[in-house]
Amino acid sequence: MIKLNNYKILLFLIIVLALFLRLVWFDRVPPSLYSDEVSQGYNAFSLLKSGADEYGKSWPVAFRSFGDWKPPLPTYLIMPGVYFLGLNVWGVRLPGVILSVLAVILVFLLVRDWLILYQEKNKKLLKRNFIVKIALLSTLFLTISPWHIFQSRVAMLVNVTFFFLVLGLWSFVKSIKNPLYLLLCSISMILSIYSYYGMRLIVPLLIFFMFIIYPKEKMQLKYFWLSLILGLVLLLPLGLAFFKEPDVIFGRARTVSIFYDEGVRLRVWDWISADGSQTPSWLIRFFHNKPHTYLWAILNNFFSHFDGRFLFLNGDRQFPFQLPGTGVLYLLDTVFILCGIYYLIRNHPKIFNWLVYLAGIFIIPAALTFVTPASNRAFNLVVISSFVTAVGAVWLYQKAPQKFKNILLLLMGLGYAVSTSQFIKIYFVKLPKLYADRWHYGYEQLFAKTESLSNKYDQLVIAGPTTVSYIFLLFYRQELPQNIESNIDRNLTADVYGFESVNRYGNYYFPGDFNWSVDKNNYNEYTLYALTEKVVLDRDAKIIDQIYYLNDQVVFNLVEKIKSK
Amino acid sequence: MQRQIRSNVRRWLYFFITFESILVRFLFIGSIPPGDHLLLRGLTAFAGILSIVFIILIVRKLTADDSLSLATGLILSLIPWHIEQSRIISPVVWVLALILSVFYVNLLIRKKILWLLSIFIIIASSIVWYPEALSRLTTLRNIPLNNLLNNLFHLMSFELWFFKNDSMWIGGIHEIGILLPSLIPLFLLGLIVSIKQIRKRHIWVIIYSLGIFLVAAVNPQFPEGRLFFLILPLAAIVLSLGTIKGLTEMITSKNKSKYLWLIYFLIIGYEYLWYWHFYIAHYAKSLVQIGKVGF
Numbered sequence: 001m002i003k004l005n006n007y008k009i010l011l012f013l014i015i016v017l018a019l020f021l022r023l024v025w026f027d028r029v030p031p032s033l034y035s036d037e038v039s040q041g042y043n044a045f046s047l048l049k050s051g052a053d054e055y056g057k058s059w060p061v062a063f064r065s066f067g068d069w070k071p072p073l074p075t076y077l078i079m080p081g082v083y084f085l086g087l088n089v090w091g092v093r094l095p096g097v098i099l100s101v102l103a104v105i106l107v108f109l110l111v112r113d114w115l116i117l118y119q120e121k122n123k124k125l126l127k128r129n130f131i132v133k134i135a136l137l138s139t140l141f142l143t144i145s146p147w148h149i150f151q152s153r154v155a156m157l158v159n160v161t162f163f164f165l166v167l168g169l170w171s172f173v174k175s176i177k178n179p180l181y182l183l184l185c186s187i188s189m190i191l192s193i194y195s196y197y198g199m200r201l202i203v204p205l206l207i208f209f210m211f212i213i214y215p216k217e218k219m220q221l222k223y224f225w226l227s228l229i230l231g232l233v234l235l236l237p238l239g240l241a242f243f244k245e246p247d248v249i250f251g252r253a254r255t256v257s258i259f260y261d262e263g264v265r266l267r268v269w270d271w272i273s274a275d276g277s278q279t280p281s282w283l284i285r286f287f288h289n290k291p292h293t294y295l296w297a298i299l300n301n302f303f304s305h306f307d308g309r310f311l312f313l314n315g316d317r318q319f320p321f322q323l324p325g326t327g328v329l330y331l332l333d334t335v336f337i338l339c340g341i342y343y344l345i346r347n348h349p350k351i352f353n354w355l356v357y358l359a360g361i362f363i364i365p366a367a368l369t370f371v372t373p374a375s376n377r378a379f380n381l382v383v384i385s386s387f388v389t390a391v392g393a394v395w396l397y398q399k400a401p402q403k404f405k406n407i408l409l410l411l412m413g414l415g416y417a418v419s420t421s422q423f424i425k426i427y428f429v430k431l432p433k434l435y436a437d438r439w440h441y442g443y444e445q446l447f448a449k450t451e452s453l454s455n456k457y458d459q460l461v462i463a464g465p466t467t468v469s470y471i472f473l474l475f476y477r478q479e480l481p482q483n484i485e486s487n488i489d490r491n492l493t494a495d496v497y498g499f500e501s502v503n504r505y506g507n508y509y510f511p512g513d514f515n516w517s518v519d520k521n522n523y524n525e526y527t528l529y530a531l532t533e534k535v536v537l538d539r540d541a542k543i544i545d546q547i548y549y550l551n552d553q554v555v556f557n558l559v560e561k562i563k564s565k
Numbered sequence: 566m567q568r569q570i571r572s573n574v575r576r577w578l579y580f581f582i583t584f585e586s587i588l589v590r591f592l593f594i595g596s597i598p599p600g601d602h603l604l605l606r607g608l609t610a611f612a613g614i615l616s617i618v619f620i621i622l623i624v625r626k627l628t629a630d631d632s633l634s635l636a637t638g639l640i641l642s643l644i645p646w647h648i649e650q651s652r653i654i655s656p657v658v659w660v661l662a663l664i665l666s667v668f669y670v671n672l673l674i675r676k677k678i679l680w681l682l683s684i685f686i687i688i689a690s691s692i693v694w695y696p697e698a699l700s701r702l703t704t705l706r707n708i709p710l711n712n713l714l715n716n717l718f719h720l721m722s723f724e725l726w727f728f729k730n731d732s733m734w735i736g737g738i739h740e741i742g743i744l745l746p747s748l749i750p751l752f753l754l755g756l757i758v759s760i761k762q763i764r765k766r767h768i769w770v771i772i773y774s775l776g777i778f779l780v781a782a783v784n785p786q787f788p789e790g791r792l793f794f795l796i797l798p799l800a801a802i803v804l805s806l807g808t809i810k811g812l813t814e815m816i817t818s819k820n821k822s823k824y825l826w827l828i829y830f831l832i833i834g835y836e837y838l839w840y841w842h843f844y845i846a847h848y849a850k851s852l853v854q855i856g857k858v859g860f
Contacts, residue, residue: 308718
């Protein structure tokens with residue numbers, strides 16, 4: 001039996017484990033900074049140096065970046081990291097790690113305080129010991145969760161959002177006894193809006209949910225209005241920026257939104273064409289219309305996040321969030337999640353209903369995009385999965401006959417040890433070796449090499465695996481933001497994915513689709529080309545050096561054109 | 566909760582469900598979808614109707630709940646996959662009718678030897694109609710665990726159930742799932758009600774379900790196998806539990822949520838109309854285009 005004073009030791013051990021899993025080989029796994037991380041890091045650096053982002057905008061409420069208009073808070077939170085540790089992988093990723101470990105502690109507090117509150121209102125069943133066990137296990141499952149570990153070790157927006165979301169939920173729970181916490185709740189929720197686009201949909205729905213479940217007899221209107229006003233004041237900068245530039249709110253949403261995708265429109269058109277001219281047009285429109293088809297697609301996207309193949313087997317299909325050979329949760333979690341759902345439905349339907357509502361809210365932003373299931377956009381679900389898994393595990397243990405309890409505990413421990421080990425092997429060994437290409441590996445090595453070769457060449461052409469190679473140049477050369485304006489030639493026309501690019505920076509050129517046989521003639525003979533293996537070379541090309549992935553595959557061929565005699 | 570209906574009303578409802586099942590399965594059976602072998606199609610349609618009749622009798626016998634039994638029968642008769650399979654030559658419909666009839670006879674007579682004989686008949690018939698079923702089960706240990714799990718999760722997925730039924734690839738309607746998407750809330754509600762009401766004596770339901778899932782998952786032609794069709798009676802029961810709960814909420818609700826329920830049921834109605842338009846207009850055309858009309 002866990003004594004209440006012992007739980008702090010266990011919690012401490014879990015936090016140490018969380019720190020360990022998130023810091024070990026921190027600079028090597030993932031093997032390189034992704035373009036989004038580099039963009040955030042460089043813009044943080046730019047703010048430190050000049051008080052403006054790479055576009056020269058002072059202290060923006062959204063970073064234009066590649067035309068995806070990143071919410072600002074994660075970049076601002078990277079500033080201390082870059083200031084103290086430098087513009088490198090440590091400076092960029094460490095703030096996120098700290099927030100993720102704090103989030104682990106907050107999950108414990110949230111689960112414990114919420115269940116204590118629930119127990120006081122519903123005298124049924126929940127012993128204090130039971131509550132602490134669930135809280136500790138929720139924390140443990142979050143700590144070892146592939147989903148959470150993955151997002152914690154990279155500087156992605158959702159990791160920052162998760163912290164503020166959990167802080168907001170916890171402070172809401174605390175506010176039921178102490179209404180002052182409503183102010184903290186308000187601040188956290190607004191900060192989460194400044195962290196990730198999806199929260200702009202989630203937070204209003206959460207506020208509605210919180211208002212419904214808040215015990216009306218305890219509500220002190222003074223604090224309610226104060227927190228609302230505080231929230232609106234904090235939102236003012238975003239609101240004002242929106243009037244100047246609507247893309248601040250809608251920029252990224254427009255390009256990833258399901259309404260931007262042609263698939264649905266084409267499907268409707270196919271059906272209309274198949275009906276032919278014999279069917280009356282009103283009937284065709286009645287059956288084949290965009291509202292119904294979009295609703296269908298959104299529902300499909302929504303429920304795809306509950307697909308077992310995504311959760312337990314294959315994970316996300318999108319780079320770089322894909323981890324081959326593992327889902328976002330452990331396969332063993334299925335047993336406890338099913339037990340947890342069963343137990344909650346039969347014994348605590350109120351909790352179950354709340355979790356369903358919360359899960360629904362958390363998935364809505366992902367459902368409105370066209371690439372699903374999306375582990376990053378639905379990342380907030382991990383707190384629910386950890387909780388339900390914990391409930392299931394504790395319930396199963398309580399239900400087991402006394403003589404089998406120790407065996408069950410041993411099996412559970414062994415099962416998770418094996419699962420975690422398998423994940424660690426995939427993440428720490430396989431990922432850097434086999435999937436470095438998904439992490440835009442190679443730019444750091446490339447620019448180190450070109451730096452040493454730059455006096456030999458007038459021009460350097462980079463046709464890399466990403467269309468935003470320029471940001472890696474700015475990052476790894478620690479280019480001063482004051483130099484950007486005079487050196488850069490931007491292409492502000494978004495491509496098919498909604499990303500803007502850069503044609504040139506100084507004597508570095510970044511062509512889009514590079515065809516050697518045609519494009520080699522666009523540059524003088526003192527040009528160094530950094531080309532991927534996809535670019536087909538001819539006899540005019542001489543490979544002078546190569547940059548390799550960790551599995552010895554080529555990232556870049558450094559090529560020069562054989563000079564004509 | 567047992568909901569009894571007056572016997573004359575009950576008889577009329579039985580008649581309505583049977584008549585509706587006959588109409589839906591026999592009307593234009595030779596042309597929608599286009600094909601020949603009218604006799605075999607007719608037999609399959611008859612087997613489909615038998616399965617509906619027997620599920621009503623079984624549920625009534627087990628629960629003494631008229632509303633539930635009639636709702637289950639009606640829902641089974643309207644499940645898109647059941648309609649599609651009943652209107653073509655589909656041995657799995659005969660297997661389903663056989664399973665349900667044998668189960669019902671056992672409920673009436675309740676002798677152990679009869680149970681054993683029934684299990685033997687069902688397995689033997691399944692092997693006769695699906696000889697590859699035996700070879701699947703004997704090669705179970707050669708199936709990679711990851712493939713098996715992948716298939717199992719596919720069978721449990723919302724995608725298969727509500728958005729894209731990819732069994733019977735050549736002949737099926739892949740634009741919809743086993744059920745229509747608008748039925749998701751009722752299905753989930755039914756699952757919750759089932760979990761709340763499940764008891765130890767319902768273990769046979771779990772064993773039957775697991776068996777169907779396993780047999781379907783080990784199919785080498787997965788996902789193009791139709792044995793998973795045998796799960797439909799249980800799906801119909803779950804859906805009817807949810808529907809009854811939803812209708813009860815709508816009728817007894819004193820506030821505006823009544824109108825939300827009404828709108829919701831209208832949406833279900835619209836989707837069924839959509840389905841019928843798709844089945845009659847698009848499905849037949851697509852089969853003619855790919856040259857598959859002989860089943």
